[in-house]
Amino acid sequence: MSFKKRGMNDRRQNLWGWILISPLVMGLTLWVVFPMGLSIFTSMTRWDMISKPEFVGFQNYIEIFTKDELFLKSIRNTVYFTLLSVPMQMLVALMGALLLNSSINGKGVFRTIFYLPSLIPIVVSSIMWLWMYNHQYGLINFFLNNLGLDKVKWIDSTEMVIPSLSIMNIWNIGNVIVIFLAGLQGIPDDLMEAVEIDGGNSWHKFHFVILPLLSPIILYNMIVSLIKCLQLFVEPYIMTNGGPVNSSLSFVLHIYNNAFKYGKMGMANAMAWVLFILTMFISLIIFKTSDQWTYYEGDKK
Amino acid sequence: MKKAKISKYFFIYTMLGIGSTISLIPLLWLIRCSFMSTEDMFKLPLILVPKSLNLQNYVDVFTMVPFARFYLNTIVIVLINIIGALISNLSIAYGLARIDFRGRKLMFSLSIGTLMLPAYVQLIPLFLEWNFIGGINTWLPLTVPAFFGNAFFIFMLYQFLRTIPRDYDEAAFMDGANYPAIIVKVILPLAKPAMAVVAIFQFMFTWNDFMAPLLFLNDTKLFTLAIGLRTFISTFYTPWGVLMAAATLTVLPLILLFFMAQKYFVSGLTMGGIKG
Numbered sequence: 412m413s414f415k416k417r418g419m420n421d422r423r424q425n426l427w428g429w430i431l432i433s434p435l436v437m438g439l440t441l442w443v444v445f446p447m448g449l450s451i452f453t454s455m456t457r458w459d460m461i462s463k464p465e466f467v468g469f470q471n472y473i474e475i476f477t478k479d480e481l482f483l484k485s486i487r488n489t490v491y492f493t494l495l496s497v498p499m500q501m502l503v504a505l506m507g508a509l510l511l512n513s514s515i516n517g518k519g520v521f522r523t524i525f526y527l528p529s530l531i532p533i534v535v536s537s538i539m540w541l542w543m544y545n546h547q548y549g550l551i552n553f554f555l556n557n558l559g560l561d562k563v564k565w566i567d568s569t570e571m572v573i574p575s576l577s578i579m580n581i582w583n584i585g586n587v588i589v590i591f592l593a594g595l596q597g598i599p600d601d602l603m604e605a606v607e608i609d610g611g612n613s614w615h616k617f618h619f620v621i622l623p624l625l626s627p628i629i630l631y632n633m634i635v636s637l638i639k640c641l642q643l644f645v646e647p648y649i650m651t652n653g654g655p656v657n658s659s660l661s662f663v664l665h666i667y668n669n670a671f672k673y674g675k676m677g678m679a680n681a682m683a684w685v686l687f688i689l690t691m692f693i694s695l696i697i698f699k700t701s702d703q704w705t706y707y708e709g710d711k712k
Numbered sequence: 713m714k715k716a717k718i719s720k721y722f723f724i725y726t727m728l729g730i731g732s733t734i735s736l737i738p739l740l741w742l743i744r745c746s747f748m749s750t751e752d753m754f755k756l757p758l759i760l761v762p763k764s765l766n767l768q769n770y771v772d773v774f775t776m777v778p779f780a781r782f783y784l785n786t787i788v789i790v791l792i793n794i795i796g797a798l799i800s801n802l803s804i805a806y807g808l809a810r811i812d813f814r815g816r817k818l819m820f821s822l823s824i825g826t827l828m829l830p831a832y833v834q835l836i837p838l839f840l841e842w843n844f845i846g847g848i849n850t851w852l853p854l855t856v857p858a859f860f861g862n863a864f865f866i867f868m869l870y871q872f873l874r875t876i877p878r879d880y881d882e883a884a885f886m887d888g889a890n891y892p893a894i895i896v897k898v899i900l901p902l903a904k905p906a907m908a909v910v911a912i913f914q915f916m917f918t919w920n921d922f923m924a925p926l927l928f929l930n931d932t933k934l935f936t937l938a939i940g941l942r943t944f945i946s947t948f949y950t951p952w953g954v955l956m957a958a959a960t961l962t963v964l965p966l967i968l969l970f971f972m973a974q975k976y977f978v979s980g981l982t983m984g985g986i987k988g
Contacts, residue, residue, distance in 0.1 A: 427813070428812075428813025431806055431891060450837035510727050513724050515724055527970075528738070528739070530963070530966045530970050532962060534938050535941070538941060550741050553758050644923070666836070676836065686832065686833070
């Protein structure tokens with residue numbers, strides 16, 4: 412093959428490569444770069460979308476933390492929800508996956524049933540649980556009552572509303588279970604047998620084989636569910652509208668209200684950036700500390 | 713030894729039974745409510761199973777709000793999205809996975825990087841952008857983006873395309889085919905299972921999407937099912953039975969799809985999760 416011919420080939424390949432990925436290039440420009448730039452600019456203005464935007468520099472960012480008490484409250488609510496939800500989700504999903512991975516009859520049926528809630532659109536599950544949580548006519552309080560317990564004001568009380576949303580989120584855990592399950596199936600049998608030969612029990616298997624080999628998947632699921640939890644919006648928007656007394660006002664709901672209810676576009680954008688930085692920061696901490704507890708077979712160490 | 717084994721199985725089945733009950737009860741409760749009149753729903757003590765199948769709610773769904781319209785809208789938007797997703801993601805993933813061009817690695821990383829970008833940071837700026845272009849209260853913001861690729865699908869197809877030997881492309885190349893022809897004639901037939909996963913997940917994403925229609929649509933005639941459900945809820949009066957019937961009808965196609973294409977759901981979820 413002559414040099415000239417190869418050179419032509421390379422140029423042709425370069426051209427075709429860029430042609431085929433051109434939707435990606437346009438997509439990144441139109442839906443990422445441009446809106447992000449617009450958002451940074453808007454976050455430094457005072458703008459109600461009717462009159463002209465007025466440039467105010469970092470004023471919005473300062474006001475978020477100094478003047479807007481609801482903003483801090485919404486951070487608190489969202490972080491509380493996340494801290495409650497993520498560990499519980501990991502624990503329940505891991506337990507579910509372990510159960511579904513055992514060699515029993517009918518596990519296909521069980522797997523299907525455990526996955527079903529994940530199919531339900533978030534709007535539908537919000538409406539469904541809104542009715543399940545109903546103080547008087549809800550099914551959950553009906554059960555509690557029949558067990559001789561007091562009725563609980565699930566989403567109608569300031570203390571219980573976040574835990575209620577959290578419980579509802581755990582119900583919807585099929586996706587995470589499926590990913591854990593696939594991970595479990597990737598663990599070679601001989602490792603398990605080795606533990607058995609050494610006289611180990613189920614706990615030893617879990618502690619010395621399953622947990623280390625599954626740790627990268629735990630990390631993945633943790634990050635995904637963390638990002639999801641920090642974006643809590645639809646459930647409080649439909650079920651409580653942030654109430655009672657703003658105790659389920661989530662970060663994103665507050666941003667939405669600012670932008671589309673109060674017409675504070677600049678403020679809302681500034682908040683979105685603060686949330687973005689917060690999310691990145693938390694993810695980074697998890698990634699950094701994960702070196703301590705994740706195990707990759709390829710690593711030398 | 714044997715006794716221990718039996719008690720172990722007993723434990724597993726009990727736990728699975730409890731888990732299944734918790735998974736199913738809200739769904740069954742939804743269906744139960746959809747067959748009850750509002751008065752019966754507000755009776756104490758609760759009537760657990762309706763005495764007769766009351767179909768009135770399912771009739772009212774279509775007369776109280778333009779529910780058939782919402783259904784049709786959703787189907788049209790979903791189909792456009794699926795077409796867009798299939799074309800754009802295969803093209804992009806092919807370019808990234810099988811052509812050695814300059815800048816390939818950078819573009820791949822940029823694409824994957826957008827996976828880390830939370831949707832809400834873009835929401836308001838996207839709204840401003842569409843407002844500027846004049847796309848508010850049209851289906852453009854709900855359909856056009858599907859034609860520009862999605863990082864999750866690109867990554868999934870990328871992984872899949874890397875498993876196909878490159879000799880196939882080269883053989884077709886020798887026969888004088890160009891890249892679009894190779895993609896359509898050689899790759900597409902081999903990539904059918906992966907494309908099915910893309911189509912099914914795009915179906916799910918679009919069918920369930922709440923945020924985009926909420927932001928971009930005000931005209932009830934244009935509504936999708938996800939936000940159409942909200943039109944039943946009002947501060948003064950919410951017809952719960954009808955709402956539950958509407959919710960059941962919204963979920964039904966998803967459940968049917970799941971039972972028809974179960975294996976694709978699992979492969980789609982794990983491709984993103986495990987290999988990542």
